[in-house]
Every structure is written in structure tokens, then in C-alpha cells.
Amino acid sequence: MPKSEIVIRLGGEGGEGVISTGDIFTLASARTGYHVFTFRTYPAEIKGGHAWYQVRVGPRPVLSMGDQVDVLVAFNLEAYEKHKHLLNKEEGVLIYDPDEVTPEPHPKTVLYPIPFNRIARQDLNFVRGKNVVVTGVLAGLFGLDPSSLTGFITQRYKRRAELLDQNLKALEAGITYALKNLTKADPYYLTPTERVGRLVMSGNDAIVAGALTAGCRFYAGYPITPASEILELMAQTLPRIGGVSFQAEDEMAAIGSVLGASFAGVKAMTATSGPGLSLMTEFMGWSGMAEVPCVIVDAQRAGPSTGMPTKLEQGDLNHALFGGHGEFPRIVIAPGSVEDAFWQIINAFNLAEKYQVPVIFLSDQSLSHRTESLLKPDLSKVQVVDRLRPDEEALENGYQRFAITETGVSPMAVPGTPGGMYVAPGLEHDEKGHVDNPLASHEKMVPKRFRKLETLQKELEAPPRYGASDARIGVIGWGSTEGAIREAVERCVAKGIKVAAIHPKVLNPLPEKYIEEFIRSVDTVIVPEVNYTGQFARYLRSIFGIPVVRINKWGGLPFTAGEIQRKIEEVANGR
């Protein structure tokens, strides 16, 4: 039976075009109406080392990267050795260069030996065109509309006529080779479907799009994997829309300038990864103390220290929740998907501005770098919140920057406003910002600042629950694992297992009331997360005092739905 849901994995030497082949193929698939979800990982070196790219393509929304590999494209022997065990046992396809790889017998696998290197080098005299040859082969083999590919390549090389010509020839060579020399023996077809105008974006793209939509007009950052694309896209976009993008000398300067800009009245953000977050921690406390809003994106990667810069770990939750000396309010938000990243970063700005606190936004290597297809977000649903400013009366009558209020939020004057002069202090201070009576001030100002989180907590909505209404097993996840968890839960429900799940996005403060309701409604709580120590599981335990079944993975790669599914099944079977 023909199948149009395919998981394709491409593996090879870093720098030889594995990632670009995957990207071109993904975009072309999306343009012909398919849903896509990618994962990529490459070595931290610029060239060399093993890189691989996985794309899952399907006619229905794709939630995760897929369990097994239907089509493995091995650019070299290492790729074959590394990934062959993941090949679909029943209907797998192996595409390889026979000059590089001599596969062992695969009784049920369809083998397509294709001399990519020879085609590129000898037939085309264009060694670097190998990736486009491979793209052509995939298109020819699976029936992908060639016009979507030529269109994409033309766009990419439109200013470089010679390269454009070479690439188009390489594409043609790949397609022709597949059609002439290969006998189709696999069940996979990506024939054009109804074309829907979907976007293909990475998590980092979505973060920038959402931040700018929310009104961010100042960005500062220091290059770091996997957050650098945010800096690059901001540097390209902000100067033309009246904003500023600033490459700082280090992460302390990045967050410092963000807070300076925010103090001056401009919505501001920085993005980094774990090592940078460590350096920004002193300013997180200042932001909480001086009540100057900011948004800090942490695209988490495997730590500690320099760790594995290009690999995934949800390892910074503890730091986001508790990092820093002393006690100060902060909001922690973690998006679940690329589309969610767009909406949640808007939420992050709105909450930062509304409550005048630091907001830490936890993306990760998987989410920041993966691409997903999505319908263009409905922009009529965007709501933008600005910070509270003092009115004329407050400015006339001895303005109090840190006035004690019921919500904890005090009107904030921006420089240039007559009568609003105050000092944003890192020292404990009274309502006017004076620092000369710290004991009395601390007594009243700590609760004042934390009241902002209490106010917010009352406004938080219930995280949507999905799965069986009479569930006995409850799954609570956070961050980029949302799709894999949802897919696992849906499969289990289809098998009759009574399981349901929630995936809160605001992690501090938690919507405790609703999470408690959910916990009470089930017998067992499972918490999957990509880290070793179970940071979210421990956090939930500390608040709700309940035992949880942990699923942890710390190998630098995302969960597959199958991994979570198996654990849910084990729990359902009483193991």
C-alpha cells in the first residue's frame, strides 16, 4: 500500500551538505502541501565530525521526529554504521553511495545504491553539488514535484548565475538518475496534495517573529550555540524597523544593556544558552530587585560547563527557577513547539511588562533548531501589553516609583518624564527608591515584589488537558517534549489505556490549582524530561508532595514518542 508518511534520516560528514539537503527537501515537501517536523544535530566543529538530519513528512500534522527511520540516506560508512539499527524492520529503504558503503545483507530493506560522489565529480564536475544530487534522487524516488525544488534553488542562488546553473543541473542529474536507474521497490510516495499555505520555521525564527510582534525593539546578545540565529535575525531586522540589535562583549553586557534599554522605556530581550545564562544570573537578581522588565531566552543545551553545545538537554530548569542569590520574583515560560514559541514569547513580553520582572524563556537545542510546518498564526489574536506608567497626579505629588499596591505592580516612569526622576536600585529601598532604611524597607518590599507573582498566579488559565477523560495515569511535561508526549498519549489512548496529559507553559508561577486538580484525578503521575536528575519531577514533588514516575533521557537527543509510549504502557501494565 502506498504510504505518504515518511521518516527520512540523512547522515554524513559535517560540512558535506547533509543539513542543506535535509532543509531543501523539507521546504519542498512543505510547499507541496505536506506537514513536516525536523531534527538536526551536527558536531560543534565547523567542518568534520558526524552530522545528521531527520525529517518526518506526512499528510497530517506531525508532532514529533518519529520512532524509526523509514529511509536512511548514508553519505558515508559512518552514517550507515551509526543509524542502520534504526531502520524500519519491515519497510525500510537504504540509499547509499556504493563507493563508500558496502551494506550487510538486509533481507527486508530496499537498497538503492547511488554513486553520489561520482555523479557530482565526474558527470557534473561539481563536487559540492552532491547534496543537490541527493535531493534530486529523493525527489525522483518519492515523486516530489520538481518545480517546488527548482523554485527553491532558483530563489537561493538568484544572484549567482553560475552556481544557479550548476545546482539546477545537479538536481536534474539526481532526478534523472532515480527515474532511469532505480526500480521503485518501496511503498513511499510524496505526490502533490492540496496546497495549503503553510510556513516552515525554526524555533529561533518563531521566537524572533513573536518578540518583534510583541514590540521588542532592543536586542542584545553574545554569539552562542544554539541561540546565535536569534542574534543574526535580529541584527538583520531591527535596524530597519526603528530598533537596535547589539552584539555585546559578553553575556553580562548583553543583559546589562537590555536592562538599560528597558529602563529607558524600550521593550528588550536577550538570548543565550546555559553558559550565558550562568553569566546573566547576577542581572536576573537586579532585574527582580529594581523591577526593570526583561526577557531572557535560554536555548538550553547539554551541560554542565561547555557540555555538548549542539546537543539537547532540558538541564537549566533549576537555574531558571532558582538561580541567583537572594529571593526575587521571576517568571519562567517554556514553549512546546515552534508555533507555540511564537505565542509564548509574546506572552513572555506581556508578562514581563505587566509585572516588571525578568522572564526566562526556556527553549532548547531541539526546539530552537528544528523546523516545523505551521499555518500562519492568526495575528488578529495577538494582544500586546505595555507597562504601567504613572499618571499626571502621581508625578505632581511626590512620585513613588515603588509604591506599595495591591497587585504588587507600581507605575514606572521612563527617563524624559518630568517629575518621574528616580534611581533604579540594586540595594533594598523604600517606595521612593531611597536606600537609607533597609531593614524596614526589606520587611515590606519583599512581599510587595512577590505579590506580583501571586497576582499573576490567579490569572493563569488551566493548561489544556487531553487524552482519556477517565484517565488513571497522568502525564505532565514541559517544554519542547510536548509533541512527542502528545503522540505517545494519543497512541496509548487508541490502545485503550486510560491516560491523559497536561503541558503547562508558565512554569513559575505554576497554575497550581489546576495542576493539583489534574494530579488528584489520576492514580499515577509520569513526568518525562530530557535530563538526568528529573528537575521538573522534583519541582512538582516539592510543591504537591506527590510521588512521580520519572522518564529521563540525557543522551543529547530528543524523546521519540515510542520511548514515552513504552513507559506509559509499563505503568498501565503495573510494572
Add this chain to the structure above:
Amino acid sequence: MVVSTMPLTAKDYKSEVKPTWCPGCGDFAVLSATFKALADLQLRPEQVVVVSGIGCSSRIPYFCNTYGIHSLHGRALPMATGIKLARPDLTVLAMGGDGDLFSIGAGHFPHAARRNLDILVVCMDNQTYGLTKAQYSPTSFVGHKSKSSPYGTVEWPMNPVLLALAAGASWVARGYSGRPKQLQELIVEGVRHRGFAFLNVQSPCTEFHNTYNYYDARVQDIPKDHDPTDYLSAVRLALPQEKTLLGVFYRSERPVYEEQVRAFEKVKVEFDPDEFLSRYG
């Protein structure tokens, strides 16, 4: 709010907060010179932001009736950078001590200088740590005995003026708390200068490292024949000398950072989320 149109005087910049400094502290002279300089410049107090880090001298924003930031130890310059980039209309003064600017914050100084932001940085250099009570600082002379260098420091001191010149500051000067009138004039000139202006003030700490006598005997104006646009000559004067030279070492014109960063300002367009998202279609 109704804004007075009367000419501003020094006391318009003075806040209701009483300085916490010890009697005789050199920083009083800097504060008072700053008030007078701002009055000379007739800058609206609400258009001025005084940014500092941590240390005795970094308390200065509290004493000014302007906007202010009392930031973290060493981080005045990053915050000043953010303010100036976001709001070029504001006058930004970054003020602090030698420990703040040249020890913990030293990593930021050369970058702010080379970028040529239009701000004035004033270092109140007392060559000691006052707030933590008498440890040696990065500008303490070799042999300086302090609580943390009981046998005398063995570290070669930082030369802030020379460092500023090396890093690319476009206006560099030195003042002395014992010469308040000159200090006032230097602050006026530093604020007026278009670009990164650095003023190092020898500001004695009467409590832990009283250098009034030392400097009274050694300060001398930069020779009248010095051409401040001559970089090499400025560097030569900044090298250690028998006398402590006061005045403007260097002055040059270079494009200002925030203007270059905002080069598209005149042709900017409104951000259009729909158009931005469509690029991914």
C-alpha cells in the same frame, strides 16, 4: 506636569538624599562639579541619566535629582550602553570608582570606548577600596600597603588614561578633586564632546588612602603647547610622569556609535508581522 522655564541652577540637580561619603572625601568635589556643569549646560534633569556600579563613589546617582541607575559591581557601562542605544536623546553619565570600572568592570571599558558611544564616563579614582574598607585597588601604586596587601602590593598599576587612549576613547582627560573649578569645566567639555569621553579624577579617600598632600604637591596642568588632537603626543603625556598632569589629553572626532547603529532611522518602516511571517511560506 508643568515644567519651569527658569534657568536651571546647580541645586536643581541636587536630590533630597544626603551623601553617605566621609567628610573630606574627594567625591564631594566631583558631585558638586557635576551639578554646576549640568547647570552650565542647562540640561533638563529628566533628560539626564546617571548610571553607576558599586562602591563608595557609585552611590552618586542617589544624590542627583536626575534619572539614575545604581547597577551591579562593574556593570555601569553595559547599562549606559543600553540606555544610550535605546534613547539617544538622553544625556548619559556613567560614574564610578577605579575598582568598579577597572577591576571587576574592566572587561566592558575598552568596548564602550572603541564603539564611541556618546557618553561621559567619570572615574573617581581613589586608588583603594573604600566601601569594603581599605584593600588595594587596580590603580594602587606598587608597594601600597593596605589590609589586603600588608607587605605592599606587587602589582603594576592600571593607567586609566593610557588605557582609554589605547582602547579608542575619543576624548580623554584627567582632573583632581582638589581643583573643583577645572573639574567642572572638564565635565562640561566631556558632556559636550560627541563621542566616548573619559575623565579620570584623582579623588582622594580621606579615610583609607589620603592622597591630598601627594597630589597637591604633584599636580600640574598639561603644557599649554600640547595639541590634544595629536594622538601620539597624548599617549606620551599619559605615560607615567613625575608630575600628575591635569586637563584634556586627547580630543578627536569620530562617528558616534548610536548614530551608525541607527543608520536606517530616516528610512525605517513599521514592523509588519504578516510580511515577516510570509517570508517563511
